[in-house]
Amino acid sequence: MRKSYMRIPYTDVLAAPTIIPKSAAALSGAVAALHEFLAAPLSSSSSEAGPSTALLTGAGISVASGLADYRGTNGTYRVNKTYRPVYYHEFLHNHEARKRYWARSFIGWNTLHKAKPNATHFAIKQLNDLGLVRSVITQNVDSFHSQAHPNLPIVELHGYLRSCVCTSCHEELPRDDFQNELARLNPAWAAFLQEILASGALDTENPDERRAKGMKTNPDGDVDLPGAPYTLFRYPACPRCLTNPPPAGDGTRATVVVDSDGAWNPTSTAGILKPAVVMFGESIRPSVKIAAETMINDADRLLVLGTSLATYSAWRLAKQAKDQKKPIAIVNIGGVRGEDTFFVDLDPDQTGHQGARVEISTDELLPALVDRLKLSSTAHPAHEASDYILEARGASVFKDMLS
Numbered sequence: 140m141r142k143s144y145m146r147i148p149y150t151d152v153l154a155a156p157t158i159i160p161k162s163a164a165a166l167s168g169a170v171a172a173l174h175e176f177l178a179a180p181l182s183s184s185s186s187e188a189g190p191s192t193a194l195l196t197g198a199g200i201s202v203a204s205g206l207a208d209y210r211g212t213n214g215t216y217r218v219n220k221t222y223r224p225v226y227y228h229e230f231l232h233n234h235e236a237r238k239r240y241w242a243r244s245f246i247g248w249n250t251l252h253k254a255k256p257n258a259t260h261f262a263i264k265q266l267n268d269l270g271l272v273r274s275v276i277t278q279n280v281d282s283f284h285s286q287a288h289p290n291l292p293i294v295e296l297h298g299y300l301r302s303c304v305c306t307s308c309h310e311e312l313p314r315d316d317f318q319n320e321l322a323r324l325n326p327a328w329a330a331f332l333q334e335i336l337a338s339g340a341l342d343t344e345n346p347d348e349r350r351a352k353g354m355k356t357n358p359d360g361d362v363d364l365p366g367a368p369y370t371l372f373r374y375p376a377c378p379r380c381l382t383n384p385p386p387a388g389d390g391t392r393a394t395v396v397v398d399s400d401g402a403w404n405p406t407s408t409a410g411i412l413k414p415a416v417v418m419f420g421e422s423i424r425p426s427v428k429i430a431a432e433t434m435i436n437d438a439d440r441l442l443v444l445g446t447s448l449a450t451y452s453a454w455r456l457a458k459q460a461k462d463q464k465k466p467i468a469i470v471n472i473g474g475v476r477g478e479d480t481f482f483v484d485l486d487p488d489q490t491g492h493q494g495a496r497v498e499i500s501t502d503e504l505l506p507a508l509v510d511r512l513k514l515s516s517t518a519h520p521a522h523e524a525s526d527y528i529l530e531a532r533g534a535s536v537f538k539d540m541l542s
């Protein structure tokens with residue numbers, strides 16, 4: 140029997156979008172169209188508070204925070220042709236794959252850690268303050284939504300990097316603590332990390348630029364660290380499983396073995412920690428799936444931001460909204476998977492209330508939209524301009540930690 144390989148969906152360039160309405164090609168026209176989309180009354184609105192919009196966001200909205208997206212012009216799949224994510228089954232069953240993953244993750248963590256939410260995330264907070272947006276479904280694992288608008292309900296469809304989770308007992312622990320443990324268990328890597336952070340090589344995802352700054356990588360894009368190969372990288376065991384080994388299923392207890400420093404030993408049968416993200420080949424938890432579907436059910440409209448919907452779990456949520464005949468607007472640079480189906484039955488003369496397709500970066504568009512909405516709304520107090528924090532940052536290597 141032939142072994143089937145999982146493929147990353149839609150890494151080729153998707154067809155360019157048709158802008159809807161045509162006037163939305165310019166910023167002012169796009170603001171007008173989305174204003175109408177968000178604020179137009181709906182006869183079918185289920186809520187006394189007026190129509191509400193659910194957001195579905197992706198990597199495109201974090202580009203302004205310095206994190207590379209996947210399929211954009213400078214996306215991971217374009218810039219780094221050798222990029223290959225770790226697969227769930229591989230991570231779960233292969234000690235060597237985990238060493239490589241955690242070594243890469245160890246190097247990449249600082250970049251994500253210092254990155255901050257951008258103007259898009261803070262504009263979303265304001266859309267919530269204005270009563271227009273009441274839920275966010277995100278594919279992003281960077282936690283920027285919860286940092287920028289902690290009071291707005293969020294479903295993190297693909298998990299989050301801020302925690303590790305035990306594959307045996309499901310205990311979560313902060314990624315920061317885990318990072319400190321990796322540094323303690325791998326002093327040569329910790330010293331190397333300080334060195335390359337100082338060199339600026341981690342400010343770019345481009346392998347050539349990294350090399351120019353003195354960071355040696357092998358053809359797979361992996362760090363080439365003489366004297367400290369991946370095979371020697373160590374990672375800790377789940378502290379809970381270590382003190383209280385979980386049941387093995389046959390009435391006995393699993394064994395969790397560590398070396399004298401506390402590093403997980405491959406004779407163990409439990410206690411493997413993984414990032415709390417949904418890896419390729421891993422299923423989204425049913426509770427998360429249901430929470431996302433409920434947000435779509437409860438919303439009157441769907442606004443899609445910064446995603447090509449290439450991932451089926453995200454695309455099907457947009458399809459769900461479409462099947463429920465809810466207006467959809469999409470703001471994304473570049474094409475979106477099967478996007479014509481979302482707009483096929485729009486009145487050609489409509490100006491935004493039935494749907495919109497915009498190709499302008501969200502960190503430019505959303506703050507302008509919020510300003511426009513505030514002008515037309517006297518019922519809500521003005522907000523601090525300081526909510527808009529734009530931080531220019533270099534590209535990042537945080538995709539090394541992903542999926």
Ligand SMILES: [Zn+2]
Pocket residue numbers: 305306307308309310377378379380381410411
């Ligand atoms: Zn555990």
